[in-house]
Amino acid sequence: MLRGFFTIAKKDLRAFFFSPVFYIVAFLCSMMLSWVFPIQLAQFSEAAKNMMFQQGMPQQQLNIHYGLFLRQLSYLNLMLILIVPALTMRLISEEKKMHTFDLLLTSPVTSVQIVLGKFVAALGAVFGIVLIAYLYCAWTGFFAHFSWPLLNVAFLGLFLVGAVYAAMDLFCSALTESALGSFVMAVILNISIWFVGIGAEVSDSQTLREFFEHVSLNGHLSAFVEGTVRTSALVFLASVMGLFVFLAERVVEANRWR
Numbered sequence: 001m002l003r004g005f006f007t008i009a010k011k012d013l014r015a016f017f018f019s020p021v022f023y024i025v026a027f028l029c030s031m032m033l034s035w036v037f038p039i040q041l042a043q044f045s046e047a048a049k050n051m052m053f054q055q056g057m058p059q060q061q062l063n064i065h066y067g068l069f070l071r072q073l074s075y076l077n078l079m080l081i082l083i084v085p086a087l088t089m090r091l092i093s094e095e096k097k098m099h100t101f102d103l104l105l106t107s108p109v110t111s112v113q114i115v116l117g118k119f120v121a122a123l124g125a126v127f128g129i130v131l132i133a134y135l136y137c138a139w140t141g142f143f144a145h146f147s148w149p150l151l152n153v154a155f156l157g158l159f160l161v162g163a164v165y166a167a168m169d170l171f172c173s174a175l176t177e178s179a180l181g182s183f184v185m186a187v188i189l190n191i192s193i194w195f196v197g198i199g200a201e202v203s204d205s206q207t208l209r210e211f212f213e214h215v216s217l218n219g220h221l222s223a224f225v226e227g228t229v230r231t232s233a234l235v236f237l238a239s240v241m242g243l244f245v246f247l248a249e250r251v252v253e254a255n256r257w258r
Helices: 002-017 020-049 064-088 093-097 100-106 111-142 148-175 179-202 206-214 217-225 231-257
Strands: none
Touching (some): 002 111, 020 064, 064 111, 064 179, 064 217, 093 179, 100 111, 100 231, 148 179, 148 217, 148 231, 217 231
């Protein structure tokens, strides 16, 4: 069973890192961060210099993690909402369009192996993009002191959010033969999941409020940003990933029986 899984994961991972699409996306991501990060760094440096003259400035804004890295994480999250669909939209839909998916379904691999292999390959691509952003923050370690564990936990949380995007987008790719259709559905789904937690603000019921707070992606990511790894956050993120990977597997299995 593991042989088929590793074969598919290796094939798709090589397809990611030998594809011009990945390097174009990585280049655009680097260009955006290279433009934004120095500006934010200069603003943070100026605020730190003027600290003694601005008595009302919140001390949190003078912390490099909150004053600089948090903004970097916010920009990266916005980019991942678009980047992950762009990277994953062809995982299954392109194979359906090129009719290589039929050959894959008739090969001696299960639908579970197919989906898990492609999901792991997508995680590798997401990790590559997150690593690019991480290097910008890590570079400041040459001239500034900050909490490395806090930074690492924050980026771990963002990587897990990217993994959630990858699972949802893989499901979208399994639904259609159109890569563009997969991309549009994935972007909508990625954006929609951030609005689930709004129910906690508009609900009058304490039970519903607690439920919406538990399923709030923003709330769980905020905990990681604060340097806290909560079991509830890990369980929630793993559950969402598992749900959409399972749904993708069901779609693939349905195609097999057709």
